[in-house]
Amino acid sequence: MNKEKEYGLFTAITMIVGIVIGSGIFFKSDNILVYTNGSILKGVLIFVIAAVGIIFGSLTIALLASRTTKPGGLITYVEEYVSPKAAGAFGWFQVFIYFPAILSVVSWVVGVYLCMLMGWEATPERLGVIGGIAFLTCFGINYFSALLGGAFQNFATVSKVILIGVLAVAGFIYGDPKLITNSDVVSTAGSSMAWLGALSPIAFSYDGWVVATSISHEIKDSKKNLPIALVFGPIFVLFAYVAYFVGVSILVGPQKIMELGDAHVNEAVTILFGAGGAKVFLIFVILSVLGSLNGFTLGFLRMPYILAIRDMFPMADKVGYLEEGxxxxxxxxxxxxIISLVYIVINYIVQKYELIPNSDISEIPIVASYIIYIILYVYVIKLYRAGEIDSMVRGMIIPVVATVGSLIIILGGLQNLMTFLYLGICGVVIIIALSYLGRKEKNLVRQL
Incomplete structure (x- = not known):
């Protein structure tokens, strides 16, 4: 069926920017400064190192995106350059682990900030209910109107970028730029390389950039526009992160930020806009998180369909049906x-009973995702060696750097012993997927 393309370049870019820049950007400065002993320059370096995986990864994936317009995004790339069975297993991982796990936690965070705004007690029950309503709202917007879902994504992204820009610029105007070049302001014992420990949490804050590939077949002139979005979006995120981090650090001061912790955000807004500014800021933070939630929802609704049209999902005839018009x-x-709502309940139980100390279920798919990305990077190198990519920079150097960046993220994640449990959970889903696909393949052979 020939259908009109719904999304333009701007929506593709805002989808990437809007998903990656969620709530983490506003509450990472204190953590980074603690790791760097108050050194702003080292903090900037941390952001840059962590961004290597996403920026060079985007450049590499953009090469694959420019070679096809078939629906499926990453699933299509794995299908064409690895194997159909591997694509099916990866698709099951995205449907049953990646998207719902992250969606459930992002919806929970909406509840956290709304309770802060309204002065309500943040009980697990209240956060779960608010999160569920937030998800259903985003679900309804995208279910009934693709254009409305894209429009909300644009609005939420523009809102958060404006706020980040205001705080960054205000920091440079009213802050003390001399603090940027100051050495460590806090004396601590331990390894001189301890500041590299910040790589893991910062790297996780960049996740979500590949979701735009799930709507590749609905982007106008996708062979041209999707690669542009995959390159421009992550680079923009890096500059936004660094500008905000430096701006708020020189406005409030590294020492005070470390003392205040997450409360430094309200301090920065109060300095600029007074006590009432904190309320306004929380409204923008809620919009920011809703933008992330909407972006993941927008991408997830199509994932079972993408598998079903390849006959890789149960009830493929029904799930893979797209009504005319x-x-x-x-x-x-x-x-x-339905899968998302199940995960929202699971996340509520995990949070209420603190089943995952100092973590949440959104971290389950992160390391596994980057392992899969590396597989694609390797196949880009193979395309170069086969002569299908004529540029050594694009076909060899960029994917090698992307692989190194991803390995840094993976190694950072492995510092948490819970990651091995997460990989086990992901492995079980992939084994089930391979078993299902294997049975389908055998049944097809028998019919022939």
Whole structure:
């Protein structure tokens, strides 16, 4: 079926920027400064090192995106350059682990900030209910109108970028630039390389950049526009992160930020706008998180459909059906919605009973995702060696750097022993997927 493309370049870029820049950007400065003993320059270096994986990864994936317009994004790339069975297993991982795990936690964070804004007690029950309503709202917007979902993504992204820009510029105007070149302001014992410990949490804050590939078939002139979005979006995120970090650090001061912790954000806004500014800021933070939630929802609704049209999902005829004149596969969206609501309940139980200390279920898919990205980077190198990519920079140097960046993120994640449990959970889902796909393959052979 020939259908009109729904999303332009701007929406593709805002999807990447809007998902990656969620709430973490506003509350990472104190953590980074603690690791760097108050050194702003070392903090900037941390952001840059952590960004290597995403920026060079985007440049590498952009090469694959420019070679096809088939629906599926990363699933298509794995199918074409690895194997159909590997693509199916990766798709199951995204449907049953990656998207719902992150969606459930992002929806929970909406509840956290709304309770802060309204002065409500943040009980697990209240956060779970608010998170569920937030998800269902984003689900409804995208289910009934692809254009409305894209428009909200644009609005939320522009809102958060404006706020980040205001705080960054205000920091440079009213702050003390001399603090940027100051050495460590806090004396601590331990390894002189301890500041590199900040790589792991910062790297996780960059996650979500590949979600835009899930709507590749609905982007106008996708062979041209999606690669542009995959390159420009992550680079913009890096500059936004660094500008905000430096701006707020020289406005409030590294020492005070470390003392205040997450409360340094309210301090910065109060300095600029007075006590009432904190409330306004929280509204923008809520919009920021809703933008991330909407972006993940927008991408997830299509994932079961993308598998079903390849006959890699149960009830493929129903899930892979796209009604004439519609842009959202309704059955696929309902499947994604149900899975997301199940995970929202799981996240509530995990949070209420503190089943994962100092963590949450959104970290389960992160390391596994970057392992899969590395597989694609290796195949880009193979394309170069086969003569299908004529540039050594694009076909060899960029994917090698992307691989190194991803390994840094993986090694950072492995510092947490819970990551091995997370990889085990991901492994179980992949084994189930391979078993299902294997049975489908055998049944097809028998029929022939």
């Amino acid at each position: 519609h842009h959202i596969p309704k059955c696929s969206a309902r499947v994604a919605g």
